[in-house]
Amino acid sequence: MHIQTFITLTVILLCDAKLPRQKETYQINELPANPTQNAAAQRLLQFDRKTKTTSKIVDQYKVRNRRNVFDSKSYESGLIWAHSERLDESGDVVIRWVNSDSSITFRVEAKTKGYIGIGFNSRRNMRGADLVVAWVDDRNGNAQILDCHGPEIDNIAVADEVQNYELISGYQNETHTTIEFRRQLDTCDRQDFLIGDDTTQVLWALGPDGSDGELPKHVHSGSRPLRLLLPVPKPESIPLRHWDVRLFNLTIPHDMATLFWCKIFKAPDLPMKHHIVGYQPLIDSRPIRNGRPILEKNSLSPVHHMVMYECAEDLDKQMWNDWAESDGEFGPMRPREWASCVTPIAAWAMGSKGEFLPENVGIPLGEKGGVSYYMLEVHYDNQALHEVLDSSGIRIHYTPSLRAHDAALLGSGIGVSALHVIPPKQRQYRTVGICSPECSTNTMPEEGINIVSVLLHAHGQARKISLKHIRGNEELPRISEENSYDVHYQQSRIVPGGRKFLRGDTLITECTYDSTARDKPILGGYSVLQEMCLSFVLYYPRTELAGCYSMPPVQEFFETFGVKEFYGISMVQVENLFFSSGSLDNLPPQLELDFKQQQRAEETAVQGDDQGVGLLKELLIKEPPEFRNKTFIAHLNEMPWSESLLTEQIEKTLYRGTHMTFCKKRDDTWGAPIEIQNFPNFTELQNNETADKTCHYKSVKLPSVTTPNIANTINLSRFTLTALTAIQILYIMR
Template sequence: MQLQIIVTLSVLLLCDAKLPRFKPHSQPNELPSNPPHSQGLGQLQAQSKTEKTSRIIDQYRVRHRREIFDSKSYESSLTWAHSERLDQNGDVILRWVNTDSSITFRLEAKTRGYVGLGFNSARNMRGADLVVAWVDDRNGNAQVLDCFGSEHEDRAIADDVKNYELISGYQNDTHTTVEFRRQLDTCDKQDFVIGEDTTQILWALGPDGSDGQLPKHVKSGARPLRLLQPVSKPESIPLNHWDVRLTNLTIPHVMATLFWCKIFKVPELPKKHHIVGYEPLIDSRPIRNNIPVVDPTSQSPVHHMVLYECAEDDDKHLWNTWSEGDGYFGPNRPSAWATCATPIAAWAIGSQGEFLPENVGIPLGEKGGVSYYMLEVHYDNQALHNVLDSSGIRVHYTSSLREHDGALLGAGIGVSALHVIPPKQKQYRTVGICSTECTQETLPEDGVNIVSVLLHAHGTARKISLKHIRGTQELPRISEENFYDSHYQQSRMVPRGRKFMRGDTLITECTYDSTSRDKPILGGYSAKQEMCLSFILYYPRTELAGCYSMTPVKEFFETFGVKEFYGLNFMQVENIFLSSGSFENLPPQPLMELEAQKHNVNETGEQGMQGDDQGVGLMKELVIWEPPEFRNKSFMAHLNEMPWAEPLLTEQIEKTLYKGMHMTFCKKRDDTWGVPIQIQSYPNYTELINNETSEKSCHYKSVRLPSVTKTSAGATNKYSWLTILALCITLIVAR
């Protein structure tokens, strides 16, 4: 038997040697394979790769390409599900549509040179997945080059494996347009896996005439996007809109952080309506020489906005008066506004708003039970500019009622200075809990259905996940972002929804990178402080509005080695944190060591007034009495002087605050407690093991897509290797 196999293989090889040599059919993106290379990118390797890339591009430019389709005669008839400007002027527009396994792009760029598109987790091309496309000025044929970014410098290297397929391409007097596609996961180490996480979309435009060359780009940029987000905009239903916005609010240059709140009365509606979506209205004009001006290059200080329902109140006259006024600075708003506790729309930087699924709507109108709403706008004005602002939210609503009444639930870590992230940490985790007791008491017997989630934190957050615990078992994550970008906070649809039962637990976990910070980061509303929140859209509507936790005061301060403060016990400090935050009854400070507080640059390294600081000011006022080695220092000074470079210290603090005791809060829509405040241990459960990577069987070879390209009339058909093999076998049999 072995002898027969050897003889057969010998005959096949002989047959193959005598047949004319045919090259495999080349797809437009199939360049000659690069020779094997090592993973290191030293000077010799870098020079070799540069020469190799230049050689490939030269071959790509000069060889006869008549087998490529005439791109001017072909353009796909795809319906593009998504369309985004990648730059502010609209010179680069990306459209795309995806299936379960592949994604197709249309790139429209204002250039007659090359256009580059890249995918990365960072806002640079180092290690990025890159594709460079152009249209040949001589024959009008479009071409694409599969590349990747060097790990050590900003330059493109031709990829060994070609995973981009050209569909069409053409250019006119001003623009170049190309269409191409790829697999979501190509199993190629040099390619970026396109998934549910935020992707940094890189773009670059080459100079005119740079067909097949890679000179330095003339324009470039990056924009965070989630490419696999579902389409949620309603099709053709009768929609009305209600603009909930401020009017000519002056943001003073002395306020680095400002919260402004205003009451609005609902439109006069004859019956119940449903809110089905919302979008931001950003109108910020810098004031120059006492005149507000329109400047497209000026960045708005609007950081995030939340629209809250207000519980019903018999004093309609007072609420009408408030609705006709200009509003209040956040900490000074009337105490009755605390009943405006149920969020119905949450917007943050980078979001374009949200439209609800077709079976869910949020009740609107007095006939639906709510008459007044509060808009809360957070301004981040670290540049300390004078700005005139009229921003807000456009609410879309309809009289065509949906099947279910929906609501929004706020969860995570209660915004407070008791939320601390040490400096110089690469991956530091904090966690907020929505307790079993809260959901057991407030949710219906059949539970609720979670539709979408907006994950919210500030600039040092890198990962956020919303965990789902049932009993002692963690279920698959409801929502997760592994490449969080605070400049792109679009809500995330939950695929196929999620059933959340009475007695289940929610855990919002945030991971921070504070390596660029020299001092601890406190929780708060300033963009230089931090948050860890989830805004969860669900149905059917319940009385639950907020479900949070934070570290109990005594456990928090003891974690940092503090046993007692001057003139205050821990119970009194806790009451201050849980009350309005008034510090009027604080004892006089015994030392004058806190002079830094009198300057614009304070102990947390922030400039200007920070508005609603949620206890940050208290951290600077509390003076340590015990233990003696810390005596007469403010707690903030103590935090700043801790040896944060010691990993054993930070690891122990993280473990204690994460897995230790938690004070839980369960708030209803009318600002009453769903269950009393409780102090409880971190839930005991079996963590979910993510084994998706181990189940993958990628061998890092090219994954070919079915061809959708057309060839020109003069193109020559080539034999495939399978055809040659079949011919050999036929000749053997014939003999």
């Protein structure tokens, strides 16, 4: 639970005009003489008008005595709730909901006899949030509700000019308050949050017992990222079995900030082909205290994400059987043969509950219809440097009742390496990974494939991710898109109606990052201090394609940052190193010695598989003279990143310049030759502005959901109211 959230949600109490925040105000046309204060004064005037509006609305609410009030003793909605989530770790606040095409209905059950505050926002605070405050009057048992919002200029709650929430029911027992309410997904009210496909930060706050209508300081608060418009889960009516693919008592050392661990598993011995139809995470992490693992309430697991891969068939069964019996290997040290495990089967990341596949698709399992061996790759984020005993993994659900289609997962996006660079101090910096038309042409059937769902994955600096679909010279509607990405909530997304992807089409995974909090460039890699930009695409029918990625061509990458030559190593050798995931096999002897010495001298916590970061620390620049005798990392760190001319040119060059594309098949062979290609030329899809064009920003009256013959029905009345040159110039200017 975030301390900041506790602080920022404190003032949800101010929905009642009894407790308005008093500030100095100015009369109209009486701005301060100093013009630099005018903007601040205007904000104060605006705030003053809002507090007066709040007082007016709440006064009218009191006169009516029961505005949006419900007698809880006479009515219960009886709705069937499609989704349910805990908003806090202990389960004291539970939210349930169900939505139609135009509206959404909520039920909140909270351990309080005071008020309940619920908010919806794209960020974890009240500024700009849509807020609703509800309680059950202790005197008469009537439920009451008030529609509020958080102004952008302060962490307060202000009553909306138009009340767009409809109270359905509310009641209270000895320990809990339960409220049911409804609203339109898009109320056409600028003071309300538009509920759509993006992740929503659901804020909550609980008032102390007896805080009916008084709304004093809350006693508990927090937030939880959720996607509210999810497909209704369908219970399985077929026999299901499960296979637990998990590690056993792996000790995560206290000096490993990032750890990748891989283990081989042998498939269940099945007499016929079965279908994998879903998977769920198995998180079992126990902190080690005084040499003993303990069960600790609210202890955070260091498991960051897990991917299960198919391994290509190998004639040496005994070798793979031995590996399956072993405890596994540290990622960068795993046997070379494990590189054949490239086809993702299940991909889980923080916040996900796993996934059950649509009823018409399943992933083949077993030697008779699938493959014999699988690899589980677990990424641990242990920045807190704790010693932990871990037995986490994935539970695979499978069935002998075969689905209509064999499905598969395809990994796409930016190849994970240190050549993926995000400059610091950038509000919106974009990078892209391309799945080339040559790859889809060479690996897909003539009729193409059908995309079912997508898991979008990046790390903490990502704010937006989208999977774009290009056909010819035209961009089609986005396959999947997240405009409020939260690294702590990475749930796969069903593609409504599916998407037909044809041979010759192109996939583009685009990530937008906010690096304003970082002082140095962020490099691509597996550590949470590094970044990724990936899409895991579930599709059918199953093909030989396993992965389709791109990365900047090595020489063009270094030239983008003004570097033409290094001491002791050619660009071709550097390129080979990145192709081999940072292996030192092709490194010149002296540079290899320096690199190993640097690794031993590193005093910070080990970050695991750095995907070339260590190499960039050792590459010594020879040309041009302006940067001579600097390591490439030192050069990156010293660049004038505050100069927008520089960062804009680098973004443009790496985004719309050339890309080296990779197309990997399930048997670990290339599905298409490695090529350097220009960024595809296409007409970009324009944003949909339909909502702004059709909304008049006023109340949208909801049809009543109550029964006509019930007394005390809801009152629905509404209130209206070129890069190298640029780098050299900037260095000279300094």
